[in-house]
Amino acid sequence: MAHAAQVGLQDATSPIMEELITFHDHALMIIFLICFLVLYALFLTLTTKLTSTNISDAQEMETIWTILPAIILVLIALPSLRILYMTDEINDPSFTIKSIGHQWYWTYEYTDYGGLIFNSYMLPPLFLEPGDLRLLDVDNRVVLPVEAPVRMMITSQDVLHSWAVPTLGLKTDAIPGRLNQTTFTATRPGVYYGQCSEICGANHSFMPIVLELIPLKIFEMGPVFAL
């Protein structure tokens, strides 16, 4: 989860998120250099003693400041498109879970190996145990195996919602009447948090998502396979 006043991205828990962080670093360095150049140009403009206001011909300068931004955009676009297509790869998921958004909770269905269906409500502050996270912890977490490709089918029963888990690099809209699909492979066990990311009413901020990622051996002993 994010710590207080965190601005940057959370640590990656999936290969896609690692790629996104790499791309983010790359874009940020380019942005930093452009900002540096612009600040320098501003400084020169403010400190120059030149006062001529004649419009002059500057074909070479105009060519440079047209071609250079185009090159910069290509340098940003190529890695971006690479990751975009990578996120659309379907790599034979071993497990499918349905996630249905409601006002204001999530329903999860594990129907591959049985009929496990449950709701996931945010824990109200009065019901928090010491160590629980306010506005993030839920009564029933989504338990999933580590290092197994998982497919999430996301939809909504009423209004628009969005199922997001930042550390996995996931954000998929839950649209009524439509099934959206996202796949991911978690690389390390732990408990990971997300929040609804599409305005959906009064309690939009109070319908979090909690994933509990556990080793496959322990997952196979769990309630999904015991049904």
Place this chain on the structure above:
Amino acid sequence: MAAAPEPVEPEERKSLKLLGFLDVENTPCARHSILYGSLGSVVAGFGHFLFTSRIRRSCDVGVGGFILVTLGCWFHCRYNYAKQRIQERIAREEIKKKILYEGTHLDPERKHNGSSSN
């Protein structure tokens, strides 16, 4: 009986953010690129000034040198970092495979020894 020492949390690396957003401490290759860029800027700007004695133009050359050297170091370092990550991932997978398949017919070492003895 002495009490067991409490585990100490690892210290978080302090983050230095250039222009308020570029975290040079926690971004791989950023500190290295900025430092070499600064050195390149000083060398280019000062060298230009020594040859031409033009202050303003030397500052422009310095800024241009900073941008070019930083970009060059950045791409070079990130390329090597990406190669290193791929090698680390391959090594991790091979170690996992070895642990899983040791002693079985799928053991990579057995296959390798078998092919070398043939």
